Amino acid sequence: MLTDELEKKGMLEDLIREKLKPIVKQIDLDGFYPKEYLISLGKAGLLQSDQLNDKEMIFHRLRLVEETAKVCMTTGFTLWCHLAALTYLQKSGDQFLKETLLRSLETGQLLGGTGLSNPMKYYAGLEPLHLKAVRAKGGYVVSGQLPAVSNLGDDHWFGMIASVSEQQRIMAIIPCDHKGLTLKEKKCYIGLNGSATYTCVFHDVFVSNQWVIAENADQFVEMIRPLFVLYQIPLGFGGIEVSIQSIKKIRNKQSGSNQYLNIQPEQLEYEFKQLRERYDRIIQFKQLAECWHDILKLRLDTAYLTLKAAHASMLHYGSAAYLQKSDPSRRLREAYFFINLTPTVKHLEKSLSHSK
Incomplete structure (x- = not known):
């Protein structure tokens, strides 16, 4: 092995x-x-x-x-x-x-893409489900609009959740080139424009029974959401680690004046080490659902440290970081994306306050 x-x-x-x-x-x-x-x-x-x-x-x-x-x-x-x-x-x-x-x-x-940004917000009580499904012969007919789904293209599939009734929601996976589905690319962000993000409009889209992942989406989401969030955390870990490395790389420039800044790489390393230890402990659990509160808290703390590390890198690089093509400015924009990736920081803060 x-x-x-x-x-x-x-x-x-x-x-x-x-x-x-x-x-x-x-x-x-x-x-x-x-x-x-x-x-x-x-x-x-x-x-x-x-x-x-x-x-x-x-x-x-x-x-x-x-x-x-x-x-x-x-x-x-x-x-x-x-x-x-x-x-x-x-x-x-x-x-x-x-x-x-x-x-x-x-x-x-x-x-494949996720398509679960809106449903995750729905289950957190932040917004209604945007897709509606009606039972039809051999499947469902789905209508509605998802504002932003990423990693899409002609040969891509993505997940979706639609409301059938007040008591039932279904989850399915569909191809991007399916009849009745219209995709409009979104490239208006300050970063992450290479993420193949689209608005997805469903015009009476037929979803075959063969593509239905779960007839009871509520129950299924409870099972998958720990991994959904857990797999996001390394996005922040990668950003934190490379920001720390970048700060160390230039610590002696301008006669070592960076030592007077109030955020130093050793401090970031200490905080990062604590996050990684918490992460490793969570992964050891057989039933990740039992760690849901801990996963959310770790995701939130990782988002804040990612932003802190990227901000520190900008300060340490000074004017060189202010160039649009600089790595520190890219990482800062990436960090701002990460804190707004579903579950966003306000989504996390709300969920954690309700689970205490």
Whole structure:
């Protein structure tokens, strides 16, 4: 197993160096979507789960996200979207979806998005569900609009939850090129424009029974949401670690004047170490649902430290960081995205206050 892990680590490092590092500025400044990098992970076997137990799979995927996010959080985020889609299918219990769609997503033949930003806010009492479903022969007819779904394209699938009645909500996964579904790309953000984010409008979209992941979405979401949030945390970890490294790199510039700033890398390292220790303890639990409060708290604390570290990097770099093409300014924009990624910090603060 150790040999396999070292081999996978080497493959990941090679793919990041060859497929991702050369296009980071293009992703950030031009909104370039890193599709080929995501596909390459699948082709290399780095998204397969059939040879791993649950704990090994979690550790492996966390490392994929963190190592990718160290170089580019936009790409790390699109990878997280894809892993979320994989999680939906792995937890569905539907053999048809597992034997067909899941295999294609794991091998990079197809890519996946989440589509659960609105539902997660619905379950937290922040907003109503935007999609409505009506039972029809062989499936459901869905109407409504999702404001922003990421990691989408012609050969992509994404998850969705729609309300059938006050008592029932369904979860399904559908292809982006499906009849009645209109996608409008969104590139108006201060960062993360390479995330292939679209507004998705459903005009009486027929969703076959074969694509229904769960007839009881409420129950299914409770099962998947720990991993949904857990896989996000390495996005912040990657950003924190690379910000600390960047601060250390320039600590002696301008006659060592950075030593007088009130945020130093040693302080950030200490706080980061505590977050990682909490993360490792959570992963040891067999039933992640029992750690839901701890996962939310860790996600919140990670968001705040990601922003703190990125802000400190801007201060330490000074005027050099103010250039649009600078790595510190990109990481600051990425950090602001991370605190607004569902569950957002205000979403987390509300959920934690209600679960005390």
